[in-house]
Amino acid sequence: xxxxxxxxxxxEIAKLEAADAGTGVPQPRRDYPPYRSSLxxxxxxxxxxxxxxxxxxxxxxxxxxxxxxxxxxxxxxxxGEPIGERMVxxxxxxxGDGRPVAHQLVEIWQANAGGRYVHKRDQHPAPLDPNFxxxxxxxxxxxxxxxxxxxxxxxxxxxxxxxAWRPAHIHFSLFGTDFTxxxxxxxxxxxxxxxxxxxxxxxxxxxxxxxxxxxxxxHDLTSPEWSTGYRWDIVLTGGHRTPEVDA
Amino acid sequence: MTTPGQTVGPFFHxxxxxxxxxxLVAPGRPDAIRLHGHVYDGHGDPVPDALLEIWQADADGxxxxxxxxxxxxxxxxxxxxxxxxxxxxxxxxxTVRPGPTEAGRLPFFAIVVLARGLTHRLFTxxxxxADASGIAADPFLAGLDARRRETLFATPDAHxxxxxxxxxxxxxxxxxxxxxxxxx
Numbered sequence: 001x002x003x004x005x006x007x008x009x010x011x012e013i014a015k016l017e018a019a020d021a022g023t024g025v026p027q028p029r030r031d032y033p034p035y036r037s038s039l040x041x042x043x044x045x046x047x048x049x050x051x052x053x054x055x056x057x058x059x060x061x062x063x064x065x066x067x068x069x070x071x072x073x074x075x076x077x078x079x080g081e082p083i084g085e086r087m088v089x090x091x092x093x094x095x096g097d098g099r100p101v102a103h104q105l106v107e108i109w110q111a112n113a114g115g116r117y118v119h120k121r122d123q124h125p126a127p128l129d130p131n132f133x134x135x136x137x138x139x140x141x142x143x144x145x146x147x148x149x150x151x152x153x154x155x156x157x158x159x160x161x162x163x164a165w166r167p168a169h170i171h172f173s174l175f176g177t178d179f180t181x182x183x184x185x186x187x188x189x190x191x192x193x194x195x196x197x198x199x200x201x202x203x204x205x206x207x208x209x210x211x212x213x214x215x216x217x218x219h220d221l222t223s224p225e226w227s228t229g230y231r232w233d234i235v236l237t238g239g240h241r242t243p244e245v246d247a
Numbered sequence: 248m249t250t251p252g253q254t255v256g257p258f259f260h261x262x263x264x265x266x267x268x269x270x271l272v273a274p275g276r277p278d279a280i281r282l283h284g285h286v287y288d289g290h291g292d293p294v295p296d297a298l299l300e301i302w303q304a305d306a307d308g309x310x311x312x313x314x315x316x317x318x319x320x321x322x323x324x325x326x327x328x329x330x331x332x333x334x335x336x337x338x339x340x341x342t343v344r345p346g347p348t349e350a351g352r353l354p355f356f357a358i359v360v361l362a363r364g365l366t367h368r369l370f371t372x373x374x375x376x377a378d379a380s381g382i383a384a385d386p387f388l389a390g391l392d393a394r395r396r397e398t399l400f401a402t403p404d405a406h407x408x409x410x411x412x413x414x415x416x417x418x419x420x421x422x423x424x425x426x427x428x429x430x431x
Contacts, residue, residue: 026249026429028366035254037364040289041414045395047424050387054348055304055357056425060327063314096249096427105317109262119258135262137317171256173263179302180425182359184368186253203366204251212250234250238427 004161006197009034013202020205027204034199036160056179057241062105062139072138074108074150082132084113084151086227089187089215093144095176096238100144107173108148109135115154115168124156149227155194167194167201174234181236188214189230249429252367257296259361260331264298267319269330271301271342278306280407282356282373283339286332288364289415293336297362299412300329301340301373304354308346344375353377353385355399360412360422370423373401373410395421 012034020029030042075082093101111117111134114126118133132151140146155168169186176182188201195201204210212235221229255263272279282301286294303326304310311326319325330338345354355372374388377400382388388396398420401408413420424430 027251028253030366032366035364035366038254038366039364040292041294041362041364042366043369043419043422044289044415045419045421047430048391048395048421050423050425052425053352053355053387055302055310055326055345055355058310058312060302060316060325061312061314062316065315065320066317107263109259111258117258118261120260121257133261171253171259171262173255179357179359180370180428182300182368182370183250183252184255184361185250186256200254200256200366203253209248209251212248213253235248237249237425240426 002159002161004036006161006163009161009164009199010197013196013199017202017205024206026206026209029203029205032199032203035203038203052178052180052240059104059175059178059181062175063103064139067105067137067139071136072148074132074134074136074148077133078131080131082112082129082151084132086149087152088147088149088221088227088229089170089232090145090147090221090229091232091234093140093146093174093234093236095181095236099177099239100142101140101176101236102142102144104140104175104177105137106140106146107135107137108150108170110150110153110170111156113151113154115156126154126156152189152228155192160199165194165197167192167198172234174236176236177239178241180240183234183236186213187232190214190217254363254366255298255361257363259298264329264331265317269328269338269340270319271326271328271340272324273321274341278343279341280344281339282342282401282408282410283337284409284411285336286338286360286362286412287336287414291416293332294362294414295332295334295336297332297336297338297360297412298329299332299338300327300359301342302327302357303342303345304348306343306346308348308354310348351384351386353381353388362414365414370425371412371420372399372423373408374399375401375408376403391421
């Protein structure tokens, strides 16, 4: 039985942000009690520092045998058109040194326009959309660009606390040029009123860092009579392989 | 500036796992082994909504440089696999033992762990069993506390290797951070 109120969760969020002020940690806290599911699932011992060894200096390869071009369009997977605001999301993936992550796999998944996932464990009583599954894949181009056509996901309730709602988001799964750059994250939309209330978004206690998860509305990506457009660029951690090894 | 991570959440099962994802080689191939285990939380309860990925050299220690993981042809070793835990927190891969890639370093499976409740991915390694001299000669392993080091070693069973992941607690798995990650 969930009994924590939003006010209690918000007070915990504020306390942890204040505690981390000035540290500039670029990643979420794994030990973040306002996100209740993290309580028993965060490591309590320090990470061990390791230098990447051979296999970790390379990333798995994906090619056109893995991903069909149509998988980047989440609006054409069924007989009809999904309900919702049709949108494009595109951007460039670079590593920490500014090098493009070329020909690499990008996977996304999301709720439908009503805030409902196809997933069997989603019990939100919002309608499923028979024309929307909400999963897509693409490969980046030679310059690290990715592009998906989809519909804008809705916010949805969850049971972290009473009246908990997630800001609308798209999940992203990313690979770099070496294994240590693997990243799974979420992209958000500008101006969402749920940001200050959400313990998943706020698990990144540095405001500047978490704002990097918010896409930018880009009118140049919007097409007349068709679709809105958002840009979201992604920066992975630095690659560890030297150019000589690549050659 | 680096893009932060976020939890994989509870709803990844219809998007990330794929048919054949856990079979880096065909089960039943003469040199195939099973790499499997459980993921546990801080109470020792199984985690039924975790996702593991492995990345490894082939049996001769070569780093695979070929696509085809998502739609396997049954013949090409791509070195990468993905498996979700089931309702009992159990995952399984069918693969081969990785060969050595560097002199003086023991071979291992590189592993990423994702789960609902885990705000950011975790890296670890699963080493096949090794003798004391091999461990002593490996600078990374030799530098670890002996008891914590045990969490990185898989144990043999009838069909291969068992590697459990403990996210928290007494025998918490050693998780890794790499230069530039800015983690502690």
